[in-house]
Amino acid sequence: MKKLFALLAIALMPLTAAAHGPSPQKVEKSVTIKAEPAKVWALVKDFGNMQKWHPAVANTKLEKKGDDTYRLLTLKDGGTIYEKLRSADDGDMKLKYEIVEGSLPVADYNSFITVKAGPGAGETTVTWVGRFYRVYKLNPPIPAGQDDESAVKAVTGVYDAGLANLKKVAEGK
Amino acid sequence: MLCFCSFSLAANSWAGSYAYITNQGSNDVSVIDTAAHQVVATIEVGMGPVGVATSASLGQVFISNVDSQTISVIDTGSNQVIHEIAVPGSPVGLALSPDSKKLYVADWFADKVLVVDTSTLSVERSISVGKAPAGLIVSQDGGSLYVANRDSDDVAVINTSTMQVERRIAVGSHPFGLSLSRDGSKLFAVNVQDDSVSIIDTRTSQLTTIKVGDHPYCATPSRDGKRLFVTNTQSASVSVIDIPSRKVVNTIAVGEYPEGINYDAASDRIFVANWFDDTVSVIDASNNQLIASVKTGSKSRAFGQFILETAH
Structure with missing residues (x-):
């Protein structure tokens, strides 16, 4: 059923690429990792190798278009997500990217990940933030799977699984 | 002129003003005393409140609740909702005529202004405009209603006596917020997707475009019309444009994903709703310094004219 919704979302996206939903949604998730910030940042900023730390990603294909950098994520469930790198700031240890198109039931998705030292010595806090809209872009009634709740649930799942595994990988477990 | 100025100064010392901040996530409105920087009331409204229009003469504030398809009418004396108007679409932008007799409502998905x-409190007509109408603003004489058509990349100018679209002015990519200079000579359209603001001469429709920060949303001019303050949602900042030279002269860090912004003449301060942080940033317009952060409800948007000036 979940897959069906995901497929439905892909099928609908080209038709509805105009106005986004009226109310933006957000997800913010954090994890504390027992590793040095530089080590964690090296994993996060490596835009072309997300499969190294995200358990849902099977492989990552990096693409350059002029000055712009994109990646095509192929997911283990067969879905794909095409993303654009907005910035990777070594000073602030902040990565910004957006989804161009893909199988997540979201629209106009933009995100940033920050890596900060602390709270304890030798620890790092990673925060993943997303702002996006639901897929459905017309007046109600809103079809199941294209509403705000589905969008938030999908992004929450991606962040929770990703941060948990990033912790594992960075801590070398 | 001197007489007029001293009169308004005197009036200001008597006046209080309040910011009505829509909180999309908590389905309420935070009322901030703009002098004290404190929330003095929290008013439950409909679902997903976004747009605001305030009327001192009616003693009312109108709130668009996009997810419940209603407009809440707040009585500013009691700070309570006294009416709920059902609308047939997804209301986002709101604006009042200067005499407060008409409330204009942008229906985001039906490409109409109600x-x-x-x-x-009844919908008396609807006007077809461009795609995804967002920000609305009415000229000071009430004669023109400007509509930012987000997905048509233009601003529609509606003649309010005929209620017809008189012209459409091409702006940047995906205009969202609109604002006017106090004298009505300049219209400001904030173009979300190409990170710019269009400054439009309202007589000639000629425009200049100025680059600002990442994904800007809304703008507000200072009282003297010399500076324009613009929220940049994805760079968590406010750009300050010097209007005569058409240049960005300052960038002020605020909360994450700032959306609505208004200039408060009574305090000479700028109020910015930070959607992600659930706060309102207060900027001293005289020196561009961030002077306070006020905790609001969840996902503050404050889209439109959200400052209510009250004379006592």
């Missing part, structure tokens, strides 16, 4: 009679 006209509500504020005495009967």
Whole structure:
């Protein structure tokens, strides 16, 4: 059923690429990792190798278009997500990217990940933030799977699984 | 002129003003005393409140609740909702005519502007505009209603006596917020997707475009019309444009994903709703310094004219 919704979302996206939903949604998730910030940042900023730390990603294909950098994520469930790198700031240890198109039931998705030292010595806090809209872009009634709740649930799942595994990988477990 | 100025100064010392901040996530409105920087009331409204229009003469504030498809009418004396108007679409942008007799409502998905009679609270007509109408603003003489058509990349100018679209002015990519200079000579359209603001001469429709920060949303001019303050949602900042030279002269860090922004003449301060942080940033307009952060409800948007000036 979940897959069906995901497929439905892909099928609908080209038709509805105009106005986004009226109310933006957000997800913010954090994890504390027992590793040095530089080590964690090296994993996060490596835009072309997300499969190294995200358990849902099977492989990552990096693409350059002029000055712009994109990646095509192929997911283990067969879905794909095409993303654009907005910035990777070594000073602030902040990565910004957006989804161009893909199988997540979201629209106009933009995100940033920050890596900060602390709270304890030798620890790092990673925060993943997303702002996006639901897929459905017309007046109600809103079809199941294209509403705000589905969008938030999908992004929450991606962040929770990703941060948990990033912790594992960075801590070398 | 001197007489007029001293009169308004005197009036200001008597006046209080309040910011009505829509909180999309908590389905309420935070009322901030703009002098004390404190929330003095929290008013439950409909679902997903976004747009605001305030009327000192009616003693009312109108709130668009996009997810419940209603407009809440707040009585500013009691700070309570006294009416709920059902609208047939997804209301986002709101604006009042200067005499407060008409409330204009942008229906985001139906590509229409609805006209509500504020005495009967009924939708009396609808006007077809461009795609995804967002920000609305009415000229000071009430004669023109400007509509930012987000997905048509233009601003529609509606003649309010005929209620017809008189012209459409091409702006940047995806205009969202609109603002006017106090004298009405300049219209500001904030173009979300190409990170710019269009400054439009309202007589000639000629425009200049200025680059600002990442994904800007809304703008507000200072009282003297010399500076324009613009929220940049994805760079968590406010750009300050010097209007005569058409240049960005300052960038002020605020909260994450700032959206609505208004200039408060009574305090000479700028109020910015930070959607992600659930706060309102207060900027001293005289020196561009961030002077306070006020905790609000969840996902503050404050889209439109959200400052209510009250004379006592």
